[in-house]
Amino acid sequence: MDDELKEPKSGLTRRGFLKGVGGGLAGTAVLSAAALTAPEEATAAGVKALGPGKVPIALKVNGKTMKLEAEPRVTLLSALRDQLDLTGAKLICDRGECGGCTVLLDGKPVYACMMLAVDAQGRDITTVEGLARGDQLDPVQTAFVQHDALMCGFCTPGFVMSVRGLLNRNPNPNLDDVKRACAGNICRCGTYPKVFEAALAAAKLQKGGA
């Protein structure tokens, strides 16, 4: 099989994600059925019924607990962008295909458009807004700037978060590792070579190299 088509070993990929979504959708179906079931029936079935109206939600985003109210059907991406004013993660395909909405959940990249906000409670969520420390950019952000790793820039936050997730689990990636980590992100401008270059440079920067 062509190397490009092999199942990647790690990282966020559309194929791997869709496998995971199978389970996620099943979970969503349970939630939806529960929402339509009388509360006492749902409780008897051991399923906590939520909604269909707004419910209180607490999300830990970039180290701070943020409270909001939203219907259980609201995605994490929508909660971040529309209610918490964190618009770094982009709404592009809204169906788990482009990676523009990538955020970190407990340090690992996920598509925020494919996760319900209620399910993200109790997890550590990091958005691109949470990477810099004051004026000090994250090494991934610095490397993207230094290596001119963007054209229109719309996909860039998603790539930055995927690369950040990679360096969290592997501080010494090679080019193949970088490609696998970015396999779930699409750049319509075709900036891939520069993104890969920046990711490798970020690994060096993070270790104190130039």
Ligand code: FES
């Ligand atoms: S907007 Fe989430 S994957 Fe495209």
Ligand code: FES
């Ligand atoms: S830089 Fe334009 S979509 Fe990636």
